Amino acid sequence: MKKSLFYLRIAAVILTAAFAACTSEIMTLPIDVSLDKNLVTLLPGESITLTAGVIPDEAVVKTLSWSSSNPGVAMVDNGVVTALAEGDATITVTVNTRIGPKKRSCKLTVAYPVRSVTIDQSASYLLVGESMILTAEVLPDDAPDKTITWSSSNPEVAEIADGVVTAKKPGKAIITVTTTVGERIATCPVRVFAGKYMAMTFQDSQNATILMSGSGTIEMDWGDGSAGETYTLSPAIVSYSHNYSETSSGMITIEGEGVVYLDCKNLQLTSLDVSKNFELTDLNCSNNQLMDLDVRNNTALKVLNCSNNLLINLDVTNNTALSTLGCIRNQLTSLVVSANTALENLNCSYNQLTNLDVSSNIMLTTLECARNQLTGLKINNHTGLTILNCSNNQLVNLDVSSYVTLEYLNCSYNQIKNLDVSKNTALTILDCANNQIKRMDVSKNLLTEFNFDNNPLISLDVSNTFLTSLSISNSTIEELIVSNNDLLETLNCSKNKLTTLVVSGNFALRDLDCSNNQLTSLDVNTNTNLRTLLCNRNQLISLDVTKNTMLYLLDCQSNQLSVEAINDLFSSLHSRPISWMLDGQIKYNKYICIYLNPGANRCDLSLVKNKGWEVFYTSDYN
Secondary structure: OHHHHHHHHHHHHHHHHHHHHHHHHHHHOOOEEEEOOOEEEEOOOOEEEOOEEEEOOOOOOOOOEEEEOOOOOEEEEOOEEEEOOOEEEEEEEEEEEOOEEEEEEEEEEEOOOOOEEEEOOOOEEEEOOOEEEOOEEEEOOOOOOOOEEEEEOOOOOEEEEOOEEEEOOOEEEEEEEEEOOOOOEEEEEEEEEOOOEEEEEEEEEEEEEEEEEEOOEEEEEOOOOOOOEEEEOOOOOEEEEEEEEEEEEEEEEEEEOOEEEEEOOOOOEEEEEOOOOOOOOEEEOOOOOOOOOOOOOOOOOOEEEOOOOOOOOOOOOOOOOOOEEEOOOOOOOOOOOOOOOOOOEEEOOOOOOOEEEOOOOOOOOEEEOOOOOOOEEEOOOOOOOOEEEOOOOOOOOOOOOOOOOOOEEEOOOOOOOOOOOOOOOOOOEEEOOOOOOOOOOOOOOOOOEEEOOOOOOOEEEOOOOOOOEEEOOOOOOOEEEOOOOOOOOEEEOOOOOOOOOOOOOOOOOOEEEOOOOOOOOOOOOOOOOOOEEEOOOOOOOOOOOOOOOOOOEEEOOOOOOOHHHHHHHHHHOOOOOOEEEEOOEEEEOEEEEOOOOOOHHHOOOHHHHOOOEEEEOOOOOO
């Protein structure tokens, strides 16, 4: 018995020791790991020490392993991270626990403080012996070291020192600028010519077509490595085309003299150099991506079209022979044409001009400056002006009294309060909609088209005029006199305050919109050519269209037409097949809208449906 108790005591001691040892081992194993940083940026060559900790602190086992996801960018040794090259890497520390490895990571970016470098020109062209200065810009502006070096791929053709390029002999070279920090680079191709030339840089093109005329011999280089082509110019305009094997970007050069006409539109050009072509009289470089255009040396230039580009500035002070200038849809904030006394046609619409002075351009016949930000327009003494479009600006005053030859005037969408056209006896088209004009007299004009929408006018008399089209909607008109206008074809007087409207003398009337007024009656019996009639939203109690046999669209909704009045209207409508001829064209289905009349829902629709008309009498009509 004593012996058995002895063995039991020994077994208990052994079990207790084993349990204690097991408990001690469990408590000293790590359960996690910490890392003092999760995002770091370094320069190549720099180092940083990351600090990792084992959790819990009392863990006996503290073995850590380190790794880099991109050893070519950064390597790590026991927490010491060394940046090697630009790029991204993830530094990871790992500790083993009794339930598996635990990890923490730090994202590392290796980059130089210099982000980029650019050259102020995308391409350069020089004659042998000429020099030019290239300027490099290092970004960001606060980079601590902006040191750069210049080099030339072909110093025998073009050498460079401190940004100054000197042309040595005909050929091609690539000028490169390199930053000391980060070795950022930018390049500028240079072409050196022995004689006169024209050059252009294009991008993303698959084919190119250039129109030219003149007298002389030229050599075309299409910029894709193909052999140059020699052409003899003709006095007649000739098209020269080239197809690229794939979408290309590069330089097109034309070496030689005698080109007087050049059309290089639609080529995706980013630069154009015509500074050596002194004979050039006509230049069309529209629809490209030019941010700069230098024509100061082209003193023979008579016609210039540089529309639809990205020009911010345009200097034409030396182009005193210029007769036509088109620069629409650019980003011009100013345009000086005081020296262009021969200018006859100017279109500078769709820019950002705030003022325009053409008082010196006494030869001007056409001026289009619409959709700018003009608050001032100076056009004194232009007795020969025939076309003026200054719409969509911010003009408050406009004096056209001296333009006796003016035939077309569009000054809509401005802030004009007074407009006197009594001296413009040749005026045939006038659009002064969306202004603040309260009085208008057009009795002295030969107007055929007149748009006076959105003006605070109360009364207008256009009787005995030559108008074929008149629009005066959305105004405050209470009285409109259009009697004896036997040429009037289109009349829009909607959204006014008319209580009466007499159109009995307008025998040529085809389209009439008198909707949204206060008419109680409307007589269109003499308007036998009427095709469309919109008289909705009035107070009509009856309407007779018996004589309007050409009518195919009628909207008389929102009036006071009873069941009987609507049925009478249906009976007065002419009958035609669903498909019928009008002005040599096939017309389909005629439409009538009677929605929101007292009798609309109880009328006899069969009276018109059997005549081939489509009826809208519900809210489905828009």
